[in-house]
Amino acid sequence: MSAIKHTIVALVEDRPGVLNRVASLFRRRGFNIESLAVGHSEIPGFSRMIIVVDGATTAVEQVRKQLDKLIEVIKVTDISEDNIVARELALIKVESSPSTRSEIMQITDIFRASILDVAPDSIVIEVTGDDDKVSSLVELLRGFGIIELARTGRIAMVRGTIGPLRKQGQGQSKRRSGR
């Protein structure tokens, strides 16, 4: 098992129960998920799941193969070795007072984050970036008192025109695993 965090992309049919199948698989095989993000893909009727798995605790190749066995999973790719862009979004509600507000706003600026809401005693900040950037901001803000934190988990894709997942009909779908 490798020490790196693996980013696994799965194109799945957009049907009731798919998330349950994926979650059930991870639970029963003891795979540890760092994060799982899911939303519509560019193809109507299909969703894309981005799953981050810790290679130190989980056999990533098994994750890929077991996911691939699910009928409603069209294609699974581990893009960790590829040149990828990866982003995460977080909403952070921080305690603020007139004396701390400007300092929080300065930190927000440095991180190119934005302020979504200002209340008399709190601020809601939105930040986008890779996991490290989001975590750094969270750590900096912790000193002011974080009231609520929501993170989306990583979404990612390979740079350049050739995506890891070709559209239906264009590719070999699951045959890639046929070794």
Place this chain on the structure above:
Amino acid sequence: MRMNGAQMLCQSLVNEGVEVVFGYPGGAILPLYDVLPQYPQLRHILVRHEQGAAHAADGYARATGKAGICFATSGPGACNLVTGIASAHLDSSPVIAITAQVARHFIGKDAFQEIDITGITVPITKHNYLLTRAEDIANVLKEAFHIATTGRPGPVLIDIPRDVFTDEAAFAYPARVNLAGYCPTVQGHPLQIKKAARLINEAKRPAIIAGRGVIVSEAYEELKELAEKAQVPVITTLLGISCFPENHVLSFNMLGMHGMAYANLAVDAADLIIAIGMRFDDRATARVSGFAPHAQIIHIDIDPAEIGKNLKVSVPIVGDVKNVLRSLNKQIESRTHIDWIQQIEQWRHEHPSTAIRETEELLPQYVIRKIHEVTAGRAIIVTGVGQNQMWSAQHYWYDKPNSLISSGGLGTMGFELPAAIGAKVGLPDDCVWCIAGDGGFQMTVQELATAIQDDIAVKIAILNNGYLGMVRQWQELFYDRRYVATPLSGPDFIKLAEAYGLPALRVRSKAEVIPAIQKAMDHQGPFLIDFVVEPEENVYPMVVPGAAITEIIEAPGEKVEFGSKPRNISNL
């Protein structure tokens, strides 16, 4: 053509060539049962408990290679299928379970007899469906049969709300399926096959470990060709038994926890393991670290996820066993490994694992050996789980392809009788013997009524030792003989059989064994024999859990009545 959902379901089954359904009616599934008489092609066999329906469908599927079908109503009916579906799942058996669900507007309301059976069966099915529209029935059925029977087979469950059965829609059965996410790899990768051929051609001490994949793929001839051409000894897993004739000079029987000592030693000494359609289950490998320490491993399996799951292998080949072996055999050169085979033969003489000790007592092993004798090795053997299963695996010699049916993966006691019923329905011309323990038999004994009502002529041998024998054996060996909850009283099986309406005999002595078996065979219908056997007999050889495959406890050395079968290896 317009039909209601129930008719569409039946018509789909007819289109798929289904001839028999094992089931149990109930409230939600009534609309389906109501139309069944319109489809006389579908023989319905009423079981006495839904678990029996799932096991019977499984037994039918394993015996015939076709999908086995079971019906159950919503809620408890569906829940009762679970053990049977899980058994089929672990052993890759194509069972299709049709369950009724409460009407759509009741779903999620905790209605009477509502249960989320698709949620429950996610981890134990290859795929499952909750149908919500009658117009989807034909497509889903087509998909279900395709998924269940192709690739690595497995159970599929289809849950259908009661009101979907009564909805009407146009029916057209699709000619083909279109599943973007399901495309099993059936041809092996040419480069990997080439690598495998090179390893086989270079090997000095090769050994084949063949599993149920050979049977599923019906690759009997291909396996034989490989073994004979490259002169490789063939060892099987429990579920691989009967994929290669055990009277063949290259057969060295089963490996594993209760495998033959010589098979285990051969695997340990081999310099090349050719693993075919098997998954390195812990009961087969014993302690996996240090398994086959001198060997490179070629692993052929249709399921890519099995490659590297339990064991790192040198050459993985994903594909259908029959296809892969056909390609592989073309690249194999004729070889002889006389010294290696003589070495294993030597181990076979030093460790006669199938020997039976001499005694006046009635030993369960003796019973199995005599069933083999009387049936001339031509029977289909369906076992329970535990000692009876291991003795059946060790002491019946399987020369006929696909003649052992047993719950290997899940290890389901109670599988034996309903699975034997299913097998007999699938293979009416074969002699089907159900080998049961007195424990497992009592778990699904109610299916005797099924065998009687539908005149299913299974022959039942109960190895009655008054204990949950395998558990007792573990208590004897690992818990200082503290027999907690393993002494087991049973009914008078003869009276019980009579109450159900089938003839039965009790056998207490060796002299009665053959006449009783003969009588059972001569009888037209189902027949039961209660063999009252030595109560504290143990299954040997045995590899203690956690030990290496070579750390074998063998039967205490006593005078042997039956040795291992002699063979002649001079004609190799």
